[in-house]
Amino acid sequence: MAATRSFSSPCKSPSGFAHLLKYPTLPSSSSSSTSLPLPKPSAVNALKKKTNNHQVRSEIRSYDNHHQNWTIEADPLRFIPTSSLASPSSVPMATSSSALESSVKNAKKVCLFYCAETKALAEGIAAHSDAIELRTITWRKFDDGFPNIFIPNAQGIRGQHVAFLASFNSPAVIFEQLSVIYALPKLFISSFTLVLPFFPTGTSERMEDEGDVATAFTLARALSNIPIPRGGPTSLVTFDIHALQERFYFGDNILPCFESGIPLLKNRLQQLPDSDNVSIAFPDDGAWKRFHKQLHHFPMIVCAKVREGDQRIVRIKEGDPSGRHVVIVDDLVQSGHPENGLSYFWITDSCPSTVQAVKHKAPFEVLSLAASIAATLQI
Amino acid sequence: MDKSQNKKHVVLFYCAECEDLARKVASQSDLITLQTIKWRNFDDGFPNIFINNAQDLRGQHVAFLASFSSQGVIFEQLSVIYALPRLFVASFTVVLPFFPTGSFERMEEEGDVATAFTMARMLSNIPISRGGPTSLVIYDIHALQERFYFGDHVLPLFETGIPLLKQRLHQLPDSDKIVVAFPDDGAWKRFHKQLDHFPAVVCNKVREGNKRIVRLKEGNPAGCHVVIVDDLVQSGGTLIECQDLSILKKVLAANGASKVSAYVTHGVFPMQSWERFTHKDEVSEKAFTYFWITDSCPLTAKAIANRAPFEVLSLAGSIAESLQT
Numbered sequence: 001m002a003a004t005r006s007f008s009s010p011c012k013s014p015s016g017f018a019h020l021l022k023y024p025t026l027p028s029s030s031s032s033s034t035s036l037p038l039p040k041p042s043a044v045n046a047l048k049k050k051t052n053n054h055q056v057r058s059e060i061r062s063y064d065n066h067h068q069n070w071t072i073e074a075d076p077l078r079f080i081p082t083s084s085l086a087s088p089s090s091v092p093m094a095t096s097s098s099a100l101e102s103s104v105k106n107a108k109k110v111c112l113f114y115c116a117e118t119k120a121l122a123e124g125i126a127a128h129s130d131a132i133e134l135r136t137i138t139w140r141k142f143d144d145g146f147p148n149i150f151i152p153n154a155q156g157i158r159g160q161h162v163a164f165l166a167s168f169n170s171p172a173v174i175f176e177q178l179s180v181i182y183a184l185p186k187l188f189i190s191s192f193t194l195v196l197p198f199f200p201t202g203t204s205e206r207m208e209d210e211g212d213v214a215t216a217f218t219l220a221r222a223l224s225n226i227p228i229p230r231g232g233p234t235s236l237v238t239f240d241i242h243a244l245q246e247r248f249y250f251g252d253n254i255l256p257c258f259e260s261g262i263p264l265l266k267n268r269l270q271q272l273p274d275s276d277n278v279s280i281a282f283p284d285d286g287a288w289k290r291f292h293k294q295l296h297h298f299p300m301i302v303c304a305k306v307r308e309g310d311q312r313i314v315r316i317k318e319g320d321p322s323g324r325h326v327v328i329v330d331d332l333v334q335s336g337h338p339e340n341g342l343s344y345f346w347i348t349d350s351c352p353s354t355v356q357a358v359k360h361k362a363p364f365e366v367l368s369l370a371a372s373i374a375a376t377l378q379i
Numbered sequence: 380m381d382k383s384q385n386k387k388h389v390v391l392f393y394c395a396e397c398e399d400l401a402r403k404v405a406s407q408s409d410l411i412t413l414q415t416i417k418w419r420n421f422d423d424g425f426p427n428i429f430i431n432n433a434q435d436l437r438g439q440h441v442a443f444l445a446s447f448s449s450q451g452v453i454f455e456q457l458s459v460i461y462a463l464p465r466l467f468v469a470s471f472t473v474v475l476p477f478f479p480t481g482s483f484e485r486m487e488e489e490g491d492v493a494t495a496f497t498m499a500r501m502l503s504n505i506p507i508s509r510g511g512p513t514s515l516v517i518y519d520i521h522a523l524q525e526r527f528y529f530g531d532h533v534l535p536l537f538e539t540g541i542p543l544l545k546q547r548l549h550q551l552p553d554s555d556k557i558v559v560a561f562p563d564d565g566a567w568k569r570f571h572k573q574l575d576h577f578p579a580v581v582c583n584k585v586r587e588g589n590k591r592i593v594r595l596k597e598g599n600p601a602g603c604h605v606v607i608v609d610d611l612v613q614s615g616g617t618l619i620e621c622q623d624l625s626i627l628k629k630v631l632a633a634n635g636a637s638k639v640s641a642y643v644t645h646g647v648f649p650m651q652s653w654e655r656f657t658h659k660d661e662v663s664e665k666a667f668t669y670f671w672i673t674d675s676c677p678l679t680a681k682a683i684a685n686r687a688p689f690e691v692l693s694l695a696g697s698i699a700e701s702l703q704t
Contacts, residue, residue, distance in 0.1 A: 142483075142649070143649030143650055143652075144479070144647055144649040145449050145450060145649070146450065146479055146480050146483070146494060147450070147492070147494055148483070149491075149492035149494070150488075150490050150491060150492065151490040151491075151492065152490055153490070154488075154489040154490035155489050155490075170423075170424045170425075170451075171424060171425060171426070171451055171452075171453070171454035171455065172449075172450050172451035173450075174450070174453070174454050175450040175453050175454075175494075175497065176450065178497055178501070179492050179494050179496075179497040180492060182496065182497050182500055183492045183493075183496075183497075187489070200423065200425055201425050204421075204425070204427070209429075209433075210433040210434050210466070211429050211430040211431060211432070211433035211434075212428075212429060212430075213426070213428035213429065213430060213458050213459060213462045214462075215425060215426055215428070215454075215458045217461065217462075218454065218457055218458040218461050218462075221461055221504055222457070222501060222504070225500055225501070225503075225504045
């Protein structure tokens with residue numbers, strides 16, 4: 001189910017909704033009321049530059065200064081210095097980050113190729129490890145618009161572990177990147193990893209009516225068809241895929257490696273002055289299912305979208321936000337414009353074109369996946 | 380030629396750019412019915428597609444008329460191509476009149492990325508349907524070796540536009556004075572057998588220093604209406620090739636040709652380069668008498684239609700027949 005929540009302020013969304021999460025603001029307050037209007041009913045309402053992993057912190061203060069009791073569990077996470085981005089977390093798959101922190105002795109050398117959109121992220125990844133070396137590709141086009149691609153020094157990657165950092169931010173760039181993805185494994189490399197931080201079409205993953213075309217299946221098919229290099233099936237690294245069932249859309253010639261940006265959020269939350277007053281809110285059950293285990297030591301609020309006649313309303317299903325700093329967590333937002341008055345709007349750099357657009361523009365903060373990807377390349 | 384066996388009713392879907400061609404195909408035969416698809420986009424640019432009346436496709440022979448005129452339209456058509464065979468259809472055929480990337484089909488150096496291979500791979504991955512592997516109909520593919528780029532889940536059906544040309548040539552008043560010219564050995568290899576009852580001229584591209592020169596290798600065009608034949612104008616992907624065509628015309632005229640015409644199956648004219656053939660800008664030489672293309676590239680066919688010297692020969696009849704295979 002798409003997390004189609006619109007954060008536009010009420011006057012921008014004429015279709016019916018109601019705010020049920022509105023909190024009183026007193027004149028002296030610097031916080032604004034947070035309304036959570038509901039998305040337009042159709043799933044078509046998607047942000048042109050999609051943000052991934054948006055976590056919104058809204059200031060919700062009531063003025064009786066009542067703080068909910070906060071049980072501090074003895075969770076190793078809470079006591080790790082927040083300056084280290086590569087901190088181990090309760091998430092099992094990040095164990096390989098310890099290899100990153102130790103010297104390069106066990107590290108495997110990886111040749112990392114990338115596309116134009118992912119250049120900045122690729123540079124960030126290579127900066128995290130001496131074992132990762134950036135490689136270039138000559139991307140040109142013929143006059144008819146079709147790609148004219150050349151991989152320089154192709155013989156130099158024989159016997160090497162190779163990775164490609166892809167970004168399918170629009171259908172038009174898929175074919176050229178796919179050409180490289182299909183070509184690299186056949187160059188006698190010793191293994192191939194495809195890092196696709198954001199898996200687009202992820203919300204279009206089911207047929208509700210006969211005739212629906214689930215484009216997530218098209219993309220999974222195209223990726224499952226990557227030729228097998230030496231070293232076995234290609235590893236496919238993607239972050240917070242929209243639906244966990246999509247793991248099984250892939251064929252046997254590819255090994256999906258599902259990672260998450262949540263550890264980055266946890267680190268960031270720990271750095272907040274009021275980190276002990278944070279509650280996590282999930283916009284719907286789908287988000288709760290996907291993320292609650294990674295965030296279980298925070299108090300939680302779960303919402304539900306409910307229909308009343310033509311209106312779609314957000315209701316709180318469980319949990320109590322009073323007096324808390326609520327952080328809304330989801331894999332993506334597909335909406336119009338974010339609400340004014342959000343204190344923080346965290347996204348990762350899985351969608352590079354969005355990062356370019358929102359860089360240094362409050363309330364956005366970009367949490368980089370570079371370290372996490374660098375660690376995953378060691379798997 | 381009507382084949383009385385194998386008459387099957389076919390439901391034909393099509394992409395937006397192929398609508399005109401699809402209508403022409405359906406008008407060729409009562410056995411072909413058009414069906415529509417809802418093509419929409421989400422705000423992020425990714426497709427939001429719905430196949431109308433999907434349940435009615437069960438047990439039917441289904442076909443899809445595709446056109447990959449640019450990279451941006453591939454993904455949405457591929458989504459439909461991957462979805463249709465799984466709707467319990469009796470058989471599935473993809474008609475892709477023009478196979479793009481076809482001229483980029485080899486690695487001369489380690490590191491070349493042969494995009495024809497990418498395209499063939501994507502098409503080979505079409506799910507099989509109850510009718511078995513998908514039939515893939517392509518006209519005048521650039522290199523015959525490409526037949527073997529496809530995996531076993533598709534059955535390439537290579538067709539050609541040459542019969543349309545032959546028909547057209549026989550209609551000309553000077554049809555007995557026609558000589559066919561092949562711009563290079565590659566074109567001769569691919570087409571001479573279908574045109575062997577016309578006298579032939581074969582040319583060569585030769586380098587002298589920085590210059591590229593066209594020479595006549597065999598044959599004599601003197602006094603004849605020479606028709607240059609090839610699959611497409613730009614085989615190297617550059618505008619140079621269009622100049623080659625003009626140079627070729629000059630060489631043939633210099634060797635005595637009374638008229639020069641051209642035929643290419645695929646009207647691939649990047650950046651509107653077909654315009655240079657509509658202007659009579661060559662002062663001393665005449666322009667092409669005729670310039671025939673098929674409607675394999677629907678966007679060009681639409682732009683060029685009825686602009687002398689261009690004439691569009693439609694593949695509709697040929698496609699309608701191939702759907703009966």
